[in-house]
Amino acid sequence: MTSRFKNIIPFSMLVILAIIPLVLGIGYAVSYSFGLTGVLNNGFTLAHWQTALSNKDVLMSFGYSILLSFVSIVLCVGAAAFLAFYIGDKLQSGRLSYFLYLPMAFPALVAAFFFFQFLSNGGFLSRFFFQLGFIKTIDDFPNLVNDKYSIGILAAQFFLTLPVFVLLNLSIIKNENIAALKTLGASLGAKRSQILFRVTLPVMLKKSFPTVVLFFIFKLGTYEIPLLLGRSSPEVISVITVRKMQRYNLLDIPQGYVIAVLYAMLVFVLLTLSLKPSKINMNV
Amino acid sequence: MFKGRTITAYLLIAGFVLPILLLVMLTFSANWVYPNFLPERFTLSNWNEFLFKNARLKQSFLNSLIIATAVSLFATAAGFITSRWIAYHKRRNFLLILSYFPYAISPVIFAVCLKFYFLKAGIAGNLAGVVLAQLIITFPYGIIFFTSFWNRKVKNYVEVASTLGSNDVITLKKIIFPIAKQFLTTCFFQCFIISWFEYGLTTVIGYGKVETLTINIFQFIKESNTYYASLSSCLLVVPPVLLLWFNKKFIFQQTR
Amino acid sequence: MKRFSVFLLTIFVVLCSCKSQKEHEITNPANKPWDSILATAKGKTVVMNMYQGFKKGNNYMNEYVIPTLQKEYGITLKIVSGQGKEIVNNVMAEKESGSAKGQIDLCWINGETFYQLMQIEGLYGPYAEKLPNAKYIDFTDPIIKYDFQTEVKGYETPWSKSSFIVITDTARVKKIPVTMQDFESYWKQNPGKFTLAQDFMGLTLLKSWLVEIAGGIKELEGPLDEAKYKKYSMQLWDFVNRNKKYFWKNGETFPASNVTISQMFGTGEVNFTFAFGNSDIDEKVEEGLYPKSAKGFILQAGSTYNTNYIGIPFNSANKEAAMVVCNFLISPEAQIKKSDLKMWGAGLVLDYSKLGANDEQKFNDLPKLIYGLPEVEIKQKSIKETEPKYMIRVDEDFRKYVIDAK
């Protein structure tokens, strides 16, 4: 029937461009991690999984990535909520609103490069402080990139993601008619803090939850920013994967695929959790 | 109260504008020696080099442009068609999660898992391979983007049109396209930007042979060539900023 | 849905089962007469993997080599960033997928990279000694015959010789540390002013210290001796670990590349940087990056002296053109240009005595180093490279015992 024929095109596009690459990519990683493919592999083995999982650096990398993404998201969500309520009207319309979109014109790589130029010991901020006489030598400037607390990475990600969440919050405030809900709360006798914690924030969080999880997933896979601004150890998941795959010790390569498989599983679980039916809503 | 709000707003905006200003400044700089805040002298030579001498940067700009255009055209069209099928499909949610996956996963990790097949197919290290690889992440984005378009209302419009005697082709031309126009352009530009910004996947599948602006930037950073890195950064940032000026919506994408 | 998954599974199984096919036994193009090689090479594009961290090196390639090759041989040379592990990885991936037409036609390699490429049979050869310009090279010279103690056997074309030196600023460092002990006391007095990179430069430094611990290169000659390596390397990691708190950023991170260290040396963030090749100081002083008080010196262990080479991956689709490029790069003209401080300032790989009088004159007319070490001094203190496995092990263990150790 014609409708059947019509469906062939989207079906085959989905299969060819999305499903086959997915199955092939993950299949390859799985088979490599179990020693089934690869020049130096000879047959099924659990050894790579054992080595990778007993390696402190692999587990630390997962812990570090999760923590980093979490902190980064919390910072963004918190600041965005504050800004949306405090100066939302200024950001929503008028000339200023255009500037809010500026960071979205930055690729992660450029943001990373800029923050390196800005925050490193030889960077803009350090020079500025030197000129003002706050620091006497280059060594007085605190470590803000490749640093212990990942300040550089967090700064770059904050810069890139903050506008997204401000816009998200602004649209939720508008669509969910938060102002009316607040009035309603007040008329029912709620105090200001009660309105905030019992009405406004719960509504906002519930509405933005899927997007928050999605961004958490994005942050988990971030590559360029930690590559340039991170420390040698611990490394985020993408960086350690690529590094393990480019080792002098060629026998370490399967470990890279073990990490890739673990990461893919993590993403899948998070996606399934956040995309429960009817929660899919990309148009913020 | 009022003052505090104004100051906050301007501080925020300043934080967003500063990076562009400083990057632009670096492109005109020479001998930027510590601890001077400003370079010893300003020069046009970096731009001069780009505009008139260095064929490599120009080629990269062109490559980025070709790849992004091809990718976004195809991803928009394919995403539009496929999302319609998925939106009205029984297993809509399952298919959507499947589409989210390639979009949400780290492109560079996805790329190292796929590299083998690209090599096997003989399309690693060339433009076509990079376009295909980028399609693998932008096409699902297109699907996700358009699923909200194919809502009940649009379905009803189509039904009304058909009972009024309109066949599929006419409905597509006279009803669906006009209604979807805004969606289509927005999706096109967002895919364009995703592709324009892409680094991890492009470097793995493109072997570094397909030089795009992001690849250039990374090379310049590796060489510690701050001025050139800034210059290519500016080239990368300017088109999206222009788009922004044109229409804010076009660049509102899910920044990674 | 079921049908669909079966379909996918089939595709996957089919694709996986295609074992990488054995490359065809082609007749060695190197045996063809040079004229016919030249003719085949014409109009081809050669892709070269190259470490692009040397600005001058990039200029040499972009401004001299590429246009000259185009003009004289009709060959388009395309430079692509890539080094060491990346090259090995790419060649291996191509081997796995059985791609007959390789992505890369030339790569700039040496040491462990060469060793590994040979291990996976990733290089084409032997061809190097058949190049017409090979006559200028003394292939019996041990520094050319052996790449990190692995015999080259015509699988690589030597490109230049260089030696490892440490650079410091005499204005900032009054008493230059040479031994490990010197360094230890220097670090304690001047915390935060020293670091090493995770690339070949940093690894060479670590190997130099390994030699110092072992009491000289003699002890580490020959194939890697596990017992010896264990003994000395443990001392090395102990040395680094007990001192790293005095390193840049308290030794919690190490730059990915020495390029960063050179930049930081320029801004005064650190007081030492490293280089392969004596001309580095002159270049960077002239560029304005290093102060004029910059000075090179040699560590207690001596200056690791090696040759870097150019190899052709096994599956290059343009072997003839790649050979023509190799031949050009070892021509007296290209080599003398390369030694020119204004171009690159790399060490000549040709045998000086085999040059014609004309070329000899040209070479001697080149400007001399102002800030670098005298060539004689380096020669006296030069030591040969340890076996490649040392590099590989040091690389791994540096990560394991220092970077990842908490």
Add this chain to the structure above:
Amino acid sequence: MYLTLKNISKNYGTLEVLKKVSLELQENKTISILGKSGCGKSTFLKIIAGLETAASGEIILNNTNISNIKPSVRNIVYLFQEALLFPHLNVFENIAFGLRIRNVKKNIVAEKVKTLLQQLALEREALKMPDQLSGGQKQRVAFGRALIINPPLLLLDEPFSSLDVETRATMQQLYKSIAEMYNITALFVTHDLKESLIMGNQIAYMENGSLTVYNNKKEFINDMKTGVEGEIKFWNSL
């Protein structure tokens, strides 16, 4: 008989939405179908329009079996609860749509649309976009858009349910006069008892996918399940 529906059934999975529904309707008559929301009314209309396919049953219109004909060829117009005016076209073009896609000559289109605009009291709105119209105006445009192609059968799915009481009354009268003027044959679905009585020449009641067709209004009023009696009692008790 002009329209005959024979044993139409439909199920979604195990849920039976329509159970062997049959119906007959004469030309130029309107039948009201009363039913609560979710009783299967909309599915029923969609099957007649060809937007959904029935599991079994036949649709015979003017002696032709149209059960397997594409909706765009059936010409049966289906009017939704919402007016569903094409948002990118103005009032004039919305009404003209059916003719435009049939490549009718421009001057004829202009003439016909103009007449309809007059009859629907929409002359002043001709160049407005849908979002500038009131609810009643929108529904009138939707009518005009349907009437212009002279459909052999009109399906109305609670077209006035979202309008306020006053507008609703006006629209009901307007529909009646237009139906007469254009000799319309129609199925009018509503959940409003009064409306069903006003609009239909004939009345039917749908519940849980089964349809009861009444021979006359008396029978309809007497049937307990329609709730008419309860309503009458309420008004009498006042």
